[in-house]
Amino acid sequence: MTPSPVSSTPILRTVLVWSGTVTAVLAVVGAVVGYLVAGSTGLWSALVGVLVAAVFLGITGASILIANRWYGQELYVPFFFAIVLGGWILKFIVFIVALLVLRDQPWVQPTVFFVAVVVSVLASLVVDVVVLLRMRVPHVSDVELPTDPEAGDRTDGSGPGRPGTAADSGTSQV
Secondary structure, three states: OOOOOOOHHHHHHHHHHHHHHHHHHHHHHHHHHHHHHHHHHHHHHHHHHHHHHHHHHHHHHHHHHHHHHHOOOOOHHHHHHHHHHHHHHHHHHHHHHHHHHHOOOOOOOHHHHHHHHHHHHHHHHHHHHHHHHHOOOOOOOOOOOOOOHHHOOOOOOOOOOOOOOHHHHOOOOO
């Protein structure tokens, strides 16, 4: 597999993997705490809350990864913004539908559901911060540096160094 030319791709893949692991841990902890607080209603509320948060957070990362596949093409920027904006619209629609469906369900304990969503979002933000702090990506990783001026490949044919610099005059500047 060739490395991606887009510096955000490996970072987003790592975030998605870690978010999946954290989601599994939160689902287990949330289910246990929810059961202890509100019985089986709390258990299901916590599981659904963690799942809803994981889906919403996963849509953002996945949409950026999908959009990065068009990197280097003429329409990359419009595709990127269209796909990411489409992901946000999809999340908005799914959020409204989820609230309408879950609103009057007898097995949803609203407080447990709310706490599960908030804790899941906060945990995801912690994962994002930790992953980004540990990644070693240069600040300008997608930039190609100019050629070495000492190599004599200047377009004006003047050879090594720049006109009027110490390299041309034979003196050193301090």
